[in-house]
Amino acid sequence: MKITDAEAYLCHFPLSAPFYPSWIPGVPQMNNSCLIVRLVTDEGIDGYTASVGFLNEMKGVPELLKLFLIGRDPFKVEDFIKVFRSGKAVGIRAWFMDVALWDIIGKATGQPIYRLLGGYRKRVKAYASTGEIREAGRRVEDVLALKEMGFGAVKLRIRSESIREDMEVVEAVRDAVGDSMEIMVDANQAWPVHGFSEYPTWDLKRAIETARRCEELEILWLEEPLGMYDYEGLSILTASTSILIAGGEMNSDIYDFRELINRRCYDIVQPDVTLSCGITNGKKIAGMAEAAGLTLNPHTWTNGIGFAANLHLMGAIPNCTYCEYPIEPPGWTPEARDIMLSSPIRVDSEGFVNVPSSPGLGIEVDMEKVRAHGEKIL
Template sequence: MRGTRIRSVTPHVLMADLAEPFAYSQAWYRRRGAMLVEVVTEDGIVGWGEAFGPPELTAPICAWFAPLLVGQDAMAREALWQTMYNRLRDHGQRGLVIEAISALDIALWDIAGQALGLPVHRLMGGPIRTEVQAYATGFYRRERRDHLHYLTEEAEARLEEGFAILKLKTGWGLDEDIALTRDFRHAIGPNIGLLVDCNHAYDVPAAIAFGRAVADCDIGWFEEPVQPEDLDGYLEVKRGQPIPVAGGEASFTRWGFRDMITRRVADILQPDVAACGGISELKKIADMANAFGVRINPHVWGTGVALAASLHLLAVIPDNPPGLFPRPPLLELDRSPHPVRDALLAEPIGFAGGMVQVPQGPGLGISVDRAVLKRFAA
């Protein structure tokens, strides 16, 4: 096995302007970026990680952690995770600190796989599956008034690409959301899977009213109906309307998901590998959820680094429940504009017929184009 002592930790902040701004229920995006962290061993193995969250804020936290990691054995992932978490435990049990730890943990898994000549999913005992069905995330608000028209055009493009499941963004006002959801379902027809995500735009009464009003639209899940801190609100929404409730992209670590799981506040949990604590922590969350019979469908909204890490996890998450006719977890595949994401990998991850292949190369199984790092350096 090649030497795995850590020589350097380097954050990369990348940013690009968008040709056309878009919005979700909480904010407009006019630029999109990423924070990648590059961890290099003394023998020259390069591991890549990614943090979900504002790149300008997660990068200095990764840099702050660097002295704790340099000189340590990159193979000691669990020990290093505990070192980082405990060092800022009094100040960062959730949010930016955990997002930075997530990026570093992903990079350490990438190094371990390369050092051993194995893909990450093999290190975790897989694969259970070598390809994953993807649903298309997008369908955001644009600075136009013909919302149904451009959303329908986007749906047609995604269906041509092979997607069979689409996720509609809502959160524009209760009456408008009800009308838009019903019209969008009519536009795409009854045979296409439809998910709805309001990014915690509602309070409990509005979320229940929305779920009841669109219950006949055959919606696979109702994502983030209320604010992520409001677990009692999640329970009320889950009990008050018939659509399965999903959430968890804004929750962190096994401790953050413990109450969601034991109280059964959601039907589907959505930890993000680049936010919840990395590959190490998401695997623990998934195993804990499986013991309680709760479904896991990871949230994914980053570059090819986060996508690859998510695919390795999806390769080993058990069917829930198991059987001859399982319902395997889905991959969220972001199709909204992201110039950095589209250019970053030297070889894009394979997608065809609605299915995404789990990378088979050592580590994450990806190669970052260093010219892109320079091109989009913030």
Template sequence: MPDRIRTLKLSLAYLPLAVPISDAKVLTGRQRPLTQVALLFAEITTEAGFEGIGFSYSKRAGGPGLFAHAREIGGDVIGEDPSDIGKLDTLLVWAGASVGRSGLATQAIAAIDVALWDLKAKRASLPLAKLLGSHRDAVPCYNTSGGFLNAPIEEVLDNAAEAVERGIGGIKIKVGQPDQLADLARVEAVRSSLPESVALMVDANQQWDRGTALRMGRQLEPFGLVWIEEPLDAYDAAGHAMLSARLDTPIASGEMLTSVAEHRALISQNSVSFLQPDAPRVGGITPFLRILALADEAGLKVAPHFAMELHLHLAAAYPGEVWVEHFDWLEPLFNERLEIADGRMLVPDRPGIGVSLSDQARAWTVETATFGG
């Protein structure tokens, strides 16, 4: 007999950050500093007693919208077979298709989709990576959370040294300041402080135009960067393709895209060497796997954005070269911690994604909705 979904619980929580965070979008006046992250959690139980947990997120704005959209359509999964993840993805996408099949709508669906995959892996008593068909038990990792522009360079250097001491294999810092000489000085200071074996990446957060990006890319060549991330607007596939063709340093992008179709545009125009999809942003694991298939066919390297607790499993299941992003921001939400050694993040052997919500996550919850019973 097939199992059936008995209950779905949705929760909206706000994770406060210790200090306001700024990247180039703040310094150029496009956004205000980041002070909190909104989390949408989905918890599913079945008639046979299995449980799954998933999450999505939004920064600066959008949390209430994610919760509202998920609450409006989430009840449609009650009574359905949780194994039919593809069917349920289609059901939820089309339930809200009038507001689009990307953006906030897919990000709301993502929490439910991830919970279904977590449940499926738990029912098989396998880590999610093993269920998907892993290619490795550990993934090279780099730290981002220590390299934001609100931190003075001395703090960035201390953060980088601490990350390397913990066993992290790469450091990414933010660039894209109005003063491009300050960017170059920042990169030089970090590169000179790191052992040669430690990788270095930079992220401009979409703040350059094509001419500036080309000039900066050429000036950054001597530093041997693993990649330059989001040098241009995220939707400028042609511009990224131009940079990829004219620079030796690889180009990375994709984190801001919210659909398979948007990633297909980057891939088809040879815009990037590193594709950076984000499962919560594209609608969950189901569409993320479609993106991985496209990336693999194109021979691209993959470095999923943020949410290491989830993306570690997905990166481990990719056959090509991968990196996973170390961001410690979400750690207070979960009872478990990921292990790092020799520059790599180890895939946990716990079933499913391998996380459970902490008491702190429950305390930060501001709204819930439950379906079924």
């Protein structure tokens, strides 16, 4: 089999309400923006993938990648890994392309990706991953609505100026749900996007104090409490607290994760197969984490195609405990997140998400919507 062509669309699917991500304070998101790529093979099987974009910075990427892809056998994924890794040298993020190869391999073999890579589970317990900093009263209402939908766990964002403001929200939610829900908190300190609104940069002492307060409230994990390369601070923090410390969505490749795992920076590593490493390396990182007795719960906050890709890694491996389910109405709903799919990925009444069971990614990309909201750039 050979890759014969590639097609790419730069899409800006409008949201029905603005979304204010805690990780880029001061920049409301008006669109679900992404680059959607379709690889075509000589056997009539095509593979899809998507990368997030802010504006149009991914515009030249498909043309450059096409140079490396055409004529190659999509089954030779390890050859491609070297190609994607070299993307860093020319200033592009290319890991998301690994997903399209696995989509092709799955369709060619008639198997969903997760079954080709380990086939560990058909469904994953989900947590509702919120995305905005909101005041306590409103957040309690949100969480009660999520509980009503079937979620047994929720992740809150904490990125206010003071620990007092951060913990006010967490305490209010714990008070409201009691022990009927697991609660995680995410400080997004490894997202160093400066230049818009101010936000606090945590040091080790603030992280340790926040972890201590989280212990009192029986929080399941504290996510991204320090910078992405603060290996030493992270390992001191993780050793100092009884709650779990999670992170890694902004790190990349097997080498960053080797450091994070060997230095025991995190109890839970969170690579994203479209941002950090590809599915191929995601499986390798899961093996390194498993050997160290650690959990791998992928980051998923990109779009429906990226979410599906990460679900296959969750389904493949034994050491995944939770599926991140991005949801923050009214801006970021399952419908808006997965608008490029024929139907959104849902959580069931027991709070689980099924791993797609059809061959490849097991999703149907709605090309009509992609063409309606996308500029064809390749």
